[in-house]
Amino acid sequence: MSSTINTVAVLGGTGNLGTHIVRALLVGGFTVTILTRPGSTSPRPSFSPYTVPFTEVDYSSPSSLRDALQGQDAVVSVLATTVVQEQKKIIDAAIEAGVKRFVPSEFGVNTRKAGIERTRIGELLAGKRGVVDYLISKAGEGLSWTGLSTGLFFDPVHVLSNGLGGIDVKNGKATIIDSGNEPWPASLRSHVGRAVSEILRHPDLTKNQYLSTASFNVSQNQLVKIVEELTGKKLEVTHVSSKDIFKQGEEKLARGDYSAFVEFLKVHFLADGAGNALREEESANEKLRLVTEDVGAVVKGFLEGEGLLAA
Numbered sequence: 001m002s003s004t005i006n007t008v009a010v011l012g013g014t015g016n017l018g019t020h021i022v023r024a025l026l027v028g029g030f031t032v033t034i035l036t037r038p039g040s041t042s043p044r045p046s047f048s049p050y051t052v053p054f055t056e057v058d059y060s061s062p063s064s065l066r067d068a069l070q071g072q073d074a075v076v077s078v079l080a081t082t083v084v085q086e087q088k089k090i091i092d093a094a095i096e097a098g099v100k101r102f103v104p105s106e107f108g109v110n111t112r113k114a115g116i117e118r119t120r121i122g123e124l125l126a127g128k129r130g131v132v133d134y135l136i137s138k139a140g141e142g143l144s145w146t147g148l149s150t151g152l153f154f155d156p157v158h159v160l161s162n163g164l165g166g167i168d169v170k171n172g173k174a175t176i177i178d179s180g181n182e183p184w185p186a187s188l189r190s191h192v193g194r195a196v197s198e199i200l201r202h203p204d205l206t207k208n209q210y211l212s213t214a215s216f217n218v219s220q221n222q223l224v225k226i227v228e229e230l231t232g233k234k235l236e237v238t239h240v241s242s243k244d245i246f247k248q249g250e251e252k253l254a255r256g257d258y259s260a261f262v263e264f265l266k267v268h269f270l271a272d273g274a275g276n277a278l279r280e281e282e283s284a285n286e287k288l289r290l291v292t293e294d295v296g297a298v299v300k301g302f303l304e305g306e307g308l309l310a311a
Helices: 018-027 062-069 081-097 120-124 126-137 189-201 220-231 242-254 260-270 295-305
Strands: 007-011 031-036 054-056 074-077 101-103 144-149 173-177 184-187 209-212 216-218 236-240
Touching: 007 018, 018 031, 018 189, 062 081, 074 081, 074 189, 081 126, 101 189, 120 126, 120 242, 120 260, 126 144, 144 189, 173 220, 173 260, 184 189, 184 260, 220 295, 236 242, 242 260
Parallel strands: 007 031, 007 074, 031 054, 074 101, 101 144, 144 209, 173 236
Antiparallel strands: 184 216
């Protein structure tokens, strides 16, 4: 059987990340179908000038899943963390339908990093680890897989607007965790889309592997410096302890508030000594023909659009 991939079914293809993946696949020459739940009220985005069919599928029905996956060479899952366990049923249906490659909903945190299962964020992502374990166990049944970690999503609107990056450009403030010197991997969503497309364009090169990519590594202090240089204004900087943020996350979790994931995500990437920057020898950028992007240029583009560049 040829390993070439032409047709791709995407689950979660209407979300913030899924739309970028779908468009990159279309640009890469793939024929894409988006699978949605029956009665889904999520808006169906346009991918003009491309035409993308939407197929409703009952994720709880093995026959519905199998029928929806007939004729698909690959499945890309961008399902939310809260429903990742559903992927096991989809994997079983993919095997029955003769799908060649499955890309699970990983992205973000590297769930295969040694020891992560003993961390709080690792515990919250145990479902994702379990899905990759399941794929590994099924590798002898004709379905190959590729996992992909991407670091934090670098969406300037959020990173520079009091989001995970801690920078609030419009209000001239920055909340820095510990020293602010810890480098962390970040990916533009468009970069993630290109990575998925390249994985499927080179199926033999990426078969049964867990890969890591990033647009760049950056620290909070680097972001502060870039913003100050481009705006010509100093930010009001406040330092907070990663231990205090972790404690806030624990308190939320004790109340059953799973938004605590954000606190644990900050600690995982931004705390001093976190050690989660993407090292060159671990990066799949070269394998996937991806270039390291310029964080300064990305920030400048955002600030220019907001009218915040220095005169």
